[in-house]
Structure formats: structure tokens, C-alpha cells
Amino acid sequence: MGAGTDRFLEPVRLNCPWCGSEQLSVRVRVPDLLQGKPGVFTLEQCADCGHVFQNPRLSLEGLEFYYRDFYDGRGGEGAGTVFGRLGDSYRRRAEMLRPFTVHPPTSWLDVGTGHGHFCNAARAIWPHTRFDGLDMGDGVGEAERRGWVETGFQGQFPEFAEKLAGRYEVVSMYHYLEHTRDPLTELDTAAAVLAPGGFLAIELPDPESRMARLLGSAWLPWFQPQHQHLIPAANLREALTDRGFTVLAEEHGPAHQGNDFFGAVALTTTRLAPDPDRPWAPPATPGRRALAHAVRAAALPCFAGAAVLDAVRTLAARRTDGGNAYRMLARRDVDGGPTAAGEDR
Numbered sequence: 001m002g003a004g005t006d007r008f009l010e011p012v013r014l015n016c017p018w019c020g021s022e023q024l025s026v027r028v029r030v031p032d033l034l035q036g037k038p039g040v041f042t043l044e045q046c047a048d049c050g051h052v053f054q055n056p057r058l059s060l061e062g063l064e065f066y067y068r069d070f071y072d073g074r075g076g077e078g079a080g081t082v083f084g085r086l087g088d089s090y091r092r093r094a095e096m097l098r099p100f101t102v103h104p105p106t107s108w109l110d111v112g113t114g115h116g117h118f119c120n121a122a123r124a125i126w127p128h129t130r131f132d133g134l135d136m137g138d139g140v141g142e143a144e145r146r147g148w149v150e151t152g153f154q155g156q157f158p159e160f161a162e163k164l165a166g167r168y169e170v171v172s173m174y175h176y177l178e179h180t181r182d183p184l185t186e187l188d189t190a191a192a193v194l195a196p197g198g199f200l201a202i203e204l205p206d207p208e209s210r211m212a213r214l215l216g217s218a219w220l221p222w223f224q225p226q227h228q229h230l231i232p233a234a235n236l237r238e239a240l241t242d243r244g245f246t247v248l249a250e251e252h253g254p255a256h257q258g259n260d261f262f263g264a265v266a267l268t269t270t271r272l273a274p275d276p277d278r279p280w281a282p283p284a285t286p287g288r289r290a291l292a293h294a295v296r297a298a299a300l301p302c303f304a305g306a307a308v309l310d311a312v313r314t315l316a317a318r319r320t321d322g323g324n325a326y327r328m329l330a331r332r333d334v335d336g337g338p339t340a341a342g343e344d345r
């Protein structure tokens with residue numbers, strides 16, 4: 001495979017996709033520890049605005065290759081189990097709107113909805129709201145068949161800007177923007193599909209998290225090669241204001257996902273001993289198989305310790321309002337339309 005992965009990467013860019021600065025430096029360099037597919041990926045950070053992005057980034061062909069079997073196919077069932085367990089955080093996301101609205105929203109579009117787990121959980125909080133979902137994967141069709149979303153749109157969000165213009169009272173993007181190639185265009189699209197006065201709810205991993213510095217390349221939310229952009233909260237606030245939004249609320253502690261240490265052990269285990277049976281690797285030798293087995297056995301007590309550390313860390317994150325992720329809720333100004341969006345770009 002070796003040189004064969006070159007076609008999965010675009011040329012290196014020389015300036016920051018967020019602010020245009022050329023003051024870039026390498027933040028982390030990691031292989032694919034999610035699926036153990038070939039290739040090494042680099043996240044660079046802008047010294048001027050703090051934006052972190054994959055550079056060189058994956059080509060469309062690369063995205064197809066590295067996403068394949070993760071959310072659908074071979075990995076789909078596992079991904080569904082993980083997302084299915086997030087019930088409590090789904091409810092908290094849905095509740096974030098409550099202090100700012102008198103009437104329940106009539107229409108809500110969840111972008112990057114996956115299999116529609118959030119929409120299904122949020123109906124318990126907002127039973128009179130129509131939840132639609134959008135995703136590039138085919139899980140969204142399944143979500144519609146199960147009745148977890150009313151309508152499932154499959155494709156890239158910006159392609160729907162015109163068709164869905166002004167249709168929604170709420171648009172949510174939970175752990176979505178970091179996967180996109182151009183988050184600013186996604187925000188333009190959100191502004192376009194929202195009715196004036198509509199709400200935009202966003203949740204993202206926080207590249208300014210202390211744990212990101214502490215754990216280095218073993219910090220799970222770098223999530224290479226899937227995450228294309230990691231956006232500091234101040235940058236998102238500014239981009240929203242530029243597009244005619246008023247930021248209503250920002251939560252750091254409550255958005256914390258308690259898996260920093262567990263994730264670090266999992267990534268390190270995978271790094272030392274990749275799954276010998278992954279279909280994209282050469283057939284495993286008995287030696288490799290034995291090594292993988294030994295490393296995994298040795299990792300078991302580390303997982304137990306990591307779970308304890310994560311529980312402690314989650315309590316601290318809630319107390320100090322500082323975690324590995326953040327949530328932002330913004331309202332589209334009544335007089336600020338999509339035409340006001342991104343004029344400074």
C-alpha cells in the first residue's frame with residue numbers, strides 16, 4: 001500500500017483556512033488509530049487564531065477510503081451501540097434550548113445525524129417538534145424507516161441550502177463541523193436554512209482543552225484521519241457573529257465527554273498492537289497475533305484505571321466548566337439574513 005496512500009491527500013496548504021495567516025506549526029502527527037488503515041496524518045495549528053486543521057487534508061477519494069466501514073458496514077453496528085449509549089447527553093443537548101424559547105420549536109434539522117439517535121431521544125423532550133435529519137452516510141435512510149426522523153436527507157449539507165432555505169426553527173450540528181471540509185460554508189448553509197429568529201446549536205471537541213496538551217497524540221478527539229478542523233470557541237463565536245447570529249449560551253463542562261483516559265489507552269493499545277484481523281492489512285503472522293494478544297491482556301488493568309481517572313476528570317470538568325468539548329447556542333438575528341453572511345470572506 002505504502003506510496004499508494006498519496007492519492008488520498010491533497011497538496012499541503014500554506015495558510016490557515018480560518019484566518020489566512022501563514023504562521024503554521026505542527027500540532028500532532030498520528031497514524032490511523034481508529035481502523036488501522038495505512039497513512040500518517042498531520043494536524044497543524046495557526047499561531048494567530050489557534051485554529052487546528054488537517055494538513056495536508058484528505059482528498060475526496062481519501063475521505064471515502066477512511067470513512068468506509070466506520071459508521072456503516074463493518075463498523076456500523078459498533079458505532080450504533082456507542083451512539084445509542086449517549087442518551088443522557090442527547091437530553092442535555094435538547095434541553096439547552098429551553099431557557100430561550102416560549103413555544104416548543106415546530107421544526108428541527110439535525111445535521112450529521114448519523115442513524116438519528118439524537119432526534120429519537122430529543123422527541124421525549126420536544127414531543128410536538130418535527131425532527132428531520134441530514135447525513136452523508138446511509139444511516140439516515142434507516143433513521144427515516146425507523147421513524148426516528150420524519151425526513152432523512154442524504155448528502156452534503158451545502159447542497160441543500162436552496163431547497164431548505166428558511167425552513168427550520170432549529171438547526172443542530174453535534175460533533176459534525178469538525179468532520180467537514182469547509183466549516184464556514186456549513187455555517188453559511190445553517191444561516192440559510194434557518195428562519196429569522198431560528199436557533200443554531202453546535203457541539204465540538206475543544207482543541208484548547210488541557211487534556212489535549214497533556215495526552216498529545218493519544219488524545220481521542222484528534223480523531224485522525226476523520227477530523228478535518230478543530231475550532232477554538234472564540235473562533236466559532238466570531239464566525240457566528242459575522243453571519244448575523246447572537247450567541248446565547250456556551251457550555252464547556254457539561255459538554256465534556258468522559259473518555260479522555262480510556263481513549264488514550266485504547267489508541268495506545270491500537271498503536272502498539274493493531275487488530276491483526278483488520279481486512280486492510282496483510283495476513284497476520286502467528287508472532288504478530290501473539291504480540292497483539294499479549295498487549296491487549298496487559299492493557300486490561302490500564303483500561304480499569306483509565307475509567308476511574310475519567311470519572312474523576314468528568315466531575316472536575318463539570319465543576320470548572322472546562323472539558324474536552326463545548327456547546328454553543330446562537331440565534332439568527334431577525335434582520336440578519338443569509339445575505340449578511342460571510343461578507344468579510
Ligand SMILES: [Zn+2]
Binds near residue numbers: 018020
Ligand atoms: Zn488562523
